[in-house]
Amino acid sequence: MDATDREREAMRRALSLALRGPRGVNPQVGAVLLSPDGTVLAEGWHRGAGTDHAEVDALGKLALGAARGATAVVTLEPCNHTGRTGPCAEALIAAGVVRVVYAVADPGEASSGGAARLRAAGVDVTGGVLADDGRALLDSWLTVQRLGRPHVTVKWAQSLDGRAAAADGTSQWITGPRAREDVHRRRADADAIVVGTGTVIADDPALTARRPDGALYDAQPMPVVVGRRTIPHDARVHRHPRPLMLHEGADLFGGDEDAATSLLAQLRDRGVHRVFVEGGPTLASAFLRAGLADQVLAYIAPTLLGGPVTAIGDLAVATIDEQLRLDVAAVERLGDDLLIVATPRQARGPEQEGTR
Template identity: 80%
Template sequence: MTATDRERDAMRRALALAVRGPRGVNPQVGAVLLSPDGTVLAEGWHRGAGTDHAEVDALRKLAPGAARGATAVVTLEPCNHTGRTGPCAAALIAAGVARVVYAVADPGEASSGGAARLAAAGVEVEAGVLSDEGRALLDSWLTVQRLGRPHVTVKWAQSLDGRAAAADGTSQWITGPAAREDVHRRRAGADAIVVGTGTLLADDPALTARRPDGTLYEHQPMPVVLGARWIPDDARVRQHPRPVLHRDGSRLFDEWGDPDGSLLAELRGLGVHRVFIEGGPTIASAFLRAGLADELLVYVAPTLIGGPRLALGELGVADITQQHRLDVASIERLGDDLLIVATPHAVRNEPQEGTR
């Protein structure tokens, strides 16, 4: 049996509920309980570590026995382990739920298996409903579970001829107000923002996430500066509401051989799940060359600059067979500019291990 229209509508509602929960160590999950005739009985979402998971949150809003024969629509496969809370699969079985519909499989080695447990108890299970939307919601969390490091977004702005700055190094502003507003909104969704000292000394960025009126978003990414050069005492980043993390960058990509010594491992240890790279051509190229970019945001302005200041540097491509192929997720017009969102062709958010 495939998902019904009402179940798909309920999944869209569950996705909207999920984002009410905090982004962090635990996934954002939403749930909707439907009666056999498709009426919404209850809704729930996960409010953070140690609190009820979305399914249990919804069940607690019903009288005992009221969920018997119901359908549970959940953004993530019900878990199958006991952590700070009990297994959601067991709670759904005990409540008498007849059918479970979910978007994304739980990647956890310990917490997965909820679907199999439900099926063994006679509960009908439908997987993969609105899976693309579910994975988009959980992208950074899935990356952490799959790769053991934060999700990395590499952003740059360029002219139509691929330049990031004029010959003298100036780069403010290639793109227009709409593109800059979009960048700040995305910064506000990140846990850390990374630049190199070259960009910091040339542009003196504040590295804050600001609204169009200049006020700060409630959530501010941790400013991270890479490079051996000293950050001037009067640099704008020194006024950031969060302390600056300054590293020389020498251990930037050691995680494959020395996981505990790398920058990304350090950031994950600090609770960072989403890293936003704005560091100029040197830093952006380094992350791409190392295969550490999960998402690319390329803002293209309808202007020509020429000269030597390319948006990207050396990527280790010796011949055309080594080119970095991309999957374009979207192309959006922002004022006069274009935003291209892409992912490296080999990146797939289908993790093999993790916890919930």
């Protein structure tokens, strides 16, 4: 049975309700319960890990038995497992719901199967309603489910001859204001920004996302500093509006690929969906070498620096046959600079590494 106009309207409402919940380890989900004549009985949304799922939140606003014969309109397929909360599919069945409409299927190995469980109990189920809108809402969460880790963007700025700094280490600024404005906009879209201790010591970055007038974006990435060197107590990163995460574990810079995987696992467990790796060449190279970069942003300025400070370091490419090929997704002109957006062809997730 196709969704009715009233059910599609309720789905649009459920999608807006979902945005009230936090983006994190659990998906943002909204739910609307409709009476047989299409009247809204109750609404709900998920408020974060350990709280009632959207369907149960909506059911909890009704008197016992008031949902019998109702239709549940949910942005994500009702779950079918017991975690911190019980299975939503069972809660809907117990409440007497006779029809369920959802936008996106649950991709989880443990949590999926809710639609099948509902059908087995005689509930009419229709999926894929406003699916594009549902996937747009859950894009970053779905990416984490697919990869088994956060999505990783590796960014660098370079001169035309591939240098990230002058011979004395100075690098501010290689690119112009429009390129830097673009970087800050992309920072605001990330959940975490990762740099090495060397970058903090050399450049003292704030690691905030700022508008052209210097004002902070409302959304700020969590600052993450990787390395074993001690950063200055008065470093600007300590004044970031979000708490600093220091990752002082295994040597991410010495070719230890497990260290990069471990860092991403820690960030995933903190609810991070999108990671922005920004500094410097050694750190960027570590993620590329480990096959853990999903997107590359290379800002190229029409200037020549020469010298030893290349934008990317050792990638363990011993021969031309081992080169790391990328697919170019876009080339943008930003003032005098160019931005190349590319996708490595062999990005890996934990399932490809045998860790799941």
